[in-house]
Amino acid sequence: MDTYAKVVTGLKSAVEAAMNKAIESGALPQAELPDFIIETPANTARGDFATNAAMAGAKAFRMPPFKIAQAITENLDLSGTCCERFETAGPGFINFFLGAEFYASVIREILTDPEGYGSSDFGRGEKVNVEFVSANPTGPMHMGNARGGALGDCLAAVLGKAGFDAYREFYVNDAGNQIEKFGCSLEARYLQIFKGDEVEFPEDGYQGADITDLAREYADEHGDALLQKTPEERRKALVDFALPRNIGRMQADMATYRINYDKWFFESELHQSGKVREIVDLLTEKGLTYEKDGAVWYKNREVVTEKLLKEGKTPQYIENLELKDDVLIRQNGNPTYFAADIAYHKNKFDRGFTTLIDVWGADHHGHVMRMKGAMDAIGCDGDRLNVVLMQLVKLVRGGELVKMSKRTGKAIQLRDLLEEVPVDSARFLFNTREANTQMDFDLDLAVTQDNQNPVYYVQYAHARICSIFKALAKDGIIPRECTDAELTLLTAPEEKELIGHLALYASEVISAARDYDPTKVTRYVTQVATLFHKFYNACRVKGDDEGLMQARLALCNCTRAVIKNVLTMFGITCPDSM
Numbered sequence: 001m002d003t004y005a006k007v008v009t010g011l012k013s014a015v016e017a018a019m020n021k022a023i024e025s026g027a028l029p030q031a032e033l034p035d036f037i038i039e040t041p042a043n044t045a046r047g048d049f050a051t052n053a054a055m056a057g058a059k060a061f062r063m064p065p066f067k068i069a070q071a072i073t074e075n076l077d078l079s080g081t082c083c084e085r086f087e088t089a090g091p092g093f094i095n096f097f098l099g100a101e102f103y104a105s106v107i108r109e110i111l112t113d114p115e116g117y118g119s120s121d122f123g124r125g126e127k128v129n130v131e132f133v134s135a136n137p138t139g140p141m142h143m144g145n146a147r148g149g150a151l152g153d154c155l156a157a158v159l160g161k162a163g164f165d166a167y168r169e170f171y172v173n174d175a176g177n178q179i180e181k182f183g184c185s186l187e188a189r190y191l192q193i194f195k196g197d198e199v200e201f202p203e204d205g206y207q208g209a210d211i212t213d214l215a216r217e218y219a220d221e222h223g224d225a226l227l228q229k230t231p232e233e234r235r236k237a238l239v240d241f242a243l244p245r246n247i248g249r250m251q252a253d254m255a256t257y258r259i260n261y262d263k264w265f266f267e268s269e270l271h272q273s274g275k276v277r278e279i280v281d282l283l284t285e286k287g288l289t290y291e292k293d294g295a296v297w298y299k300n301r302e303v304v305t306e307k308l309l310k311e312g313k314t315p316q317y318i319e320n321l322e323l324k325d326d327v328l329i330r331q332n333g334n335p336t337y338f339a340a341d342i343a344y345h346k347n348k349f350d351r352g353f354t355t356l357i358d359v360w361g362a363d364h365h366g367h368v369m370r371m372k373g374a375m376d377a378i379g380c381d382g383d384r385l386n387v388v389l390m391q392l393v394k395l396v397r398g399g400e401l402v403k404m405s406k407r408t409g410k411a412i413q414l415r416d417l418l419e420e421v422p423v424d425s426a427r428f429l430f431n432t433r434e435a436n437t438q439m440d441f442d443l444d445l446a447v448t449q450d451n452q453n454p455v456y457y458v459q460y461a462h463a464r465i466c467s468i469f470k471a472l473a474k475d476g477i478i479p480r481e482c483t484d485a486e487l488t489l490l491t492a493p494e495e496k497e498l499i500g501h502l503a504l505y506a507s508e509v510i511s512a513a514r515d516y517d518p519t520k521v522t523r524y525v526t527q528v529a530t531l532f533h534k535f536y537n538a539c540r541v542k543g544d545d546e547g548l549m550q551a552r553l554a555l556c557n558c559t560r561a562v563i564k565n566v567l568t569m570f571g572i573t574c575p576d577s578m
Contacts (some may be wrong), residue, residue, distance in 0.1 A: 045096055125164070
């Protein structure tokens with residue numbers, strides 16, 4: 001348990017013990033102890049920690065909160081809590097003030113294991129599958145994939161830091177209707193090379209220039225050999241040629257983006273193994289399918305309605321959702337994407353993952369409920385499937401919306417972005433806004449090398465600390481281990497504020513993991529940089545008092561360690577000089 005958590009736990013125990021003593025003495029009536037919290041208040045000038053125990057106990061003790069607070073404080077013992085005093089405020093808040101022991105403990109804790117600092121066993125090794133990006137392999141990756149990649153990868157990193165066994169996965173939709181359309185599109189472009197515009201392009205085909213490029217690549221390598229083949233043979237040959245190239249490019253783009261997946265899972269494997277058909281058979285056995293117009297349908301309305309009624313939703317609420325049933329097997333006998341998706345999520349549970357996290361675009365909102373319901377229907381726990389819905393991202397340059405690449409004159413792709421914007425900036429900036437909010441990605445800001453760029457601002461704090469150590473080393477000053485007495489010299493408000501924020505790291509990681517929101521840690525490390533610059537401007541590191549100088553060097557070292565810890569976790573470089 002880290003120092004911050006120990007303080008919270010210690011204060012909670014001390015307040016509970018005080019309430020029990022007050023009950024024994026008659027100062028409080030006999031009652032079950034209320035649930036209450038220990039928190040860090042927004043304004044730490046009124047206390048480093050606070051509790052709402054008195055307000056929370058008003059109903060149970062049937063007393064005004066200020067009298068409950070008085071009974072608690074009269075019996076409160078702060079021994080072992082790292083707090084030196086307390087005050088009551090307002091209607092009954094109890095505020096606690098940390099002593100020098102706390103600040104010294106935080107510094108010792110960080111310097112004992114800089115790389116491991118912030119880690120916890122919160123997740124207790126639970127196996128979590130984080131599936132993200134999963135772009136359609138029939139075309140290049142776009143800006144939504146750029147945002148989803150950064151969010152998903154950093155979420156997995158946060159989960160790992162918080163003690164979960166996080167597994168990164170990319171689901172490749174290399175089967176089904178989109179591959180058939182891919183083949184037809186490639187065929188049309190290939191035939192147009194030799195026969196011109198007399199070959200009509202499919203109305204619902206993929207119009208992208210990448211399709212034309214792939215057809216041209218095949219023609220350049222193999223000539224007109226496919227003209228003599230049947231349409232089925234021709235499409236298969238073109239897909240077999242183009243699909244691996246597209247997937248290879250996707251893998252290369254993800255590697256450039258510093259995302260390394262534990263598994264690239266191919267949908268085709270589910271079909272080849274018969275798992276998709278097994279899902280349809282299972283749902284049929286459970287009486288959850290029916291045939292209509294030559295297709296097999298899944299009773300989505302029935303399943304989701306039952307689930308929502310159990311959750312306490314009203315019939316009117318459910319009616320307003322306008323739930324519909326879904327096709328599992330088309331009239332042509334081919335399974336739908338939905339059928340394969342059910343089989344895929346069951347496969348993840350079958351592989352031993354107890355929690356599934358999918359990062360999807362907001363346009364998949366309606367798919368969430370039916371997929372959770374389908375998991376329940378096949379005997380898996382739908383509540384174990386969690387979906388992070390990600391809003392759109394807009395590219396902005398000079399305050400204007402950007403839709404086309406300067407280099408190609410075509411729609412901007414992930415590869416275009418990574419050629420223009422440093423990976424550090426992309427990964428950091430995409431993690432500055434929560435997934436459920438729309439985002440304007442400022443291309444000018446992303447390439448700026450000054451403190452306006454958030455990642456530069458944080459990296460500069462790290463480099464600045466490194467320069468402090470280099471400058472002092474030239475003067476023969478080398479950091480050493482500090483005594484407890486020396487660490488208690490860190491009493492300036494800027495020093496205490498910085499140390500207090502460093503102490504929050506593990507709790508911020510846990511909060512980010514619990515809420516599936518890695519942007520919390522991005523904001524946290526930005527604040528670390530802000531507080532360091534504030535400390536540096538207020539407190540001279542090099543000075544005549546050798547003990548204070550060493551204590552401040554220890555604080556600099558701790559700050560550097562935490563910044564490096566976060567940036568490394570998020571796949572962002574940590575330069576020593578800038």
